[in-house]
Amino acid sequence: MDHSPAGKPAFMKYVTLLYFLVVAQLAAKRQLDSWLPVAQLVALLHNWIDEHQMKCDWRDRIWLGKASLEVARSVHAAYGPAFVVPFLSTVAESRTMAGDAREKRSILRTACFHYLTRKL
Numbered sequence: 001m002d003h004s005p006a007g008k009p010a011f012m013k014y015v016t017l018l019y020f021l022v023v024a025q026l027a028a029k030r031q032l033d034s035w036l037p038v039a040q041l042v043a044l045l046h047n048w049i050d051e052h053q054m055k056c057d058w059r060d061r062i063w064l065g066k067a068s069l070e071v072a073r074s075v076h077a078a079y080g081p082a083f084v085v086p087f088l089s090t091v092a093e094s095r096t097m098a099g100d101a102r103e104k105r106s107i108l109r110t111a112c113f114h115y116l117t118r119k120l
Contacts, residue, residue, distance in 0.1 A: 017048055017064060018115070022108060023108070024044055026083065045064065046061075067115060067116070086104050087101070087105075
């Protein structure tokens with residue numbers, strides 16, 4: 001992972017990827033009452049990296065997968081299983097809870113950012 005100031009766009013891609021993986025973890029926990037299976041987590045991670053044409057070595061991929069579970073567990077413990085509901089809503093439903101969804105997206109993105117900055 002590029003940690004230099006010139007690497008800020010790369011760092012923000014890591015934040016966005018971690019955010020995506022945490023939402024997937026929380027959705028799985030809410031819908032299946034279990035965290036994502038490793039194979040599904042790896043597939044999501046690889047697909048996201050390919051889609052965004054991001055460079056990410058295998059050690060960072062493992063680390064981000066582990067980080068997604070740690071952040072998801074932390075958010076789940078702090079806010080409960082209903083936290084992820086706005087992320088799973090239809091467009092019509094999301095309009096009715098727009099403020100709540102925006103706040104939760106901000107909370108989650110901040111949690112991902114702080115996790116990455118603490119661990120680097």
